[in-house]
Amino acid sequence: MSISYSPCFQPLKVFPRSNRIRSSGAFTLNRRNVVACMKKSHEDTSLEAKVDFLLDHVKWDDKGLAVAIAQNVDTGAVLMQGFANREALSTTISSRKATFYSRSRSSLWTKGETSNNFINVFDVFLDCDRDSIIYLGKPDGPTCHTGSETCYYTPVDELLKNPERGG
Secondary structure, three states: OOOEEEOOOOOOEOOOOOOEEEEOOEEEEOOOEOOEEEEOOOHHHOHHHHHHHHHHOOOOOOOOOEEEEEEEOOOOOEEEEEEEOHHHHHHHHHHOEOEEEEOOOOEEEEOOOOOOOOEEEEEEEEOOOOOEEEEEEEEOOOOOOOOOOOOOOOOHHHHHHOHHHHO
């Protein structure tokens, strides 16, 4: 059996608590980029193993959450913002439906599960610090519960001029 080397989610800055991390065949030193991933077998290179590796390197907050933003792939409009935990991000990657973690209900929810206005995810991006997420996708219908295409339709200047509309 031959062992080949290929980059995984590069360049990935890692700030582990210990000096060395080993995950899914990858290794890195403290405050260094991931240098290589060893392919040991087909099982080790499965999507699940790669997703687990990715999830281990997201900077989750003290509650295990990161900001997750849904953005329209066609228009670039920010559709909505929520939070994701490991399971929500993993579910989004596998189902290709924008999935979030509800802080008020302490449970996962997929956008569109009650309205059928799903956000079909084409790609997922992490920011440079690996502490926020963008779900780049196409909505099946209005994103906002008000029926608007996006949850971001109220300009602050309008609210400052007409505070009674802030309701």
